[in-house]
Amino acid sequence: MRFSDIIGHKSTIDSLRDLVDTDRLPHAILMGGQEGIGKMRVARAFVSYLYCLDKKNGDSCGKCPACLQNAHHNNPDVHYIFPRTGANTKSTESFLPQWYEFLDKNPYMSKEEWARAIDAGNTVPVIYRSDATEISRTAALSSFAYRYKTYVIWMPERMQPQCANALLKLLEEPFPDTIFLLVSNAPGNLLPTIFSRTQRFNLKPLKDEEVCSILVADGISFPEAQEVAALSEGNMIKAFDIAGEGGEIKEFSALYMQMMRLAYARNAGGLRMLSDSIAAMGREKTARYLAYCARLTRENFIYNLKNPELNAMTRGEEQFSVRFSPFINYKNVERLITEIQRAHDDILRNANGKLVMFDFMLKVMLQLRK
Ligand SMILES: [Zn+2]
Secondary structure, three states, X not given: OOHHHOOOOHHHHHHHHHHHHOXXXXXXXXXXXXXXXXXXXXXXXXXXXXXXXXXXXXXXXXXXXXXXXXXXXXXXXXXXXXXXXXXXXXXXXXXXXXXXXXXXXXXXXXXXXXXXXXXXXXXXXEEOHHHHHHHHHHHOOOXXXXXXXXXXXXXXXXXXXXXXXXXXXHHHOOOOOEEEEEXXXXXXXXXXXXXXXXXXXXXXXXXXXXXXXXXXXXXXXXXXXXXXXXXOOOOHHHXXXXXXXXXXXXXHHHHHHHHHHHHHOOOHHHHHHHHHHHHOOOHHHHHHHHHHHHHHHHHHXXXXXXXXXXXXXXXXXXXXXHHHHHHOOOOOHHHHHHHXXXXXXXXXXXXXXXXXXXXXXXXXXXXXXX
């Protein structure tokens, strides 16, 4: 990973490069920001730059032995610490094969994907006390091949209290040429005493045009990338989820269209079957579907204003709206949104999902021809 591989985060990269160039590296750097914006990519490019033996034009060369070691995850002086399972039965080292594969395949670091990769099941992965003990042990040794030893800690907010205290100790009495790189989705949840000992960088969500370029580079057509970017809130995990083949948005949009066609046709039997199958998705997912219904209903209402600037729909949604939007109008939009909200709340309140959904769809049916 090189700085030039990264889209966005320019000012952070400039500051990081400057720290290396002027040999003013702090003992601890904290990169904070919401998930899915590429913080780990920046961290990895920084590590490559730090170790590169042939830096050129403010970037690592990608070819020297250090760059190759970093690219192949075998730099003996770079250590990764991350949330995991198996408190006393396993070590972080035993997860390294999955970890390196995860870094390469999920560069935007979806924590759900990571939990799946290590078969965490219902266990929330955390960073254990024993991980901090291991850091203290290796930090006391001299580096193997290079001047610096680096510990990249992903999601330090998941450190168990004992682990956090042990890390704090290391930050209070730092070893020379040892750098801690904390990559956090929730820097506000760190111990204030750790937080205050770091040099902090606050990475912002990606801009729509940045999300768009990343998607285009991934092979998505420009118009679709633009649409996805408008919905993704600067979060690449969300963007890939929306753009993906089996993405939930595509599934929900198909269900919404089916629901509206059946409602328009006053096909109560069809609506009953559909409400059963939606309720079978489970409470949480049904609630997400209803949140999607609220959004698309609003979008269809707005579509009537014929001002594309105000709309944020995927191409598939927009194609549907060309003919459907006139049915969402001043007479029914408020009532429809209220009914969606009510069904959403009822579902989360543990009411019978099938009944709530069927009742909701009948109300949609009555509103649709107003
Ligand atoms: Zn190099």
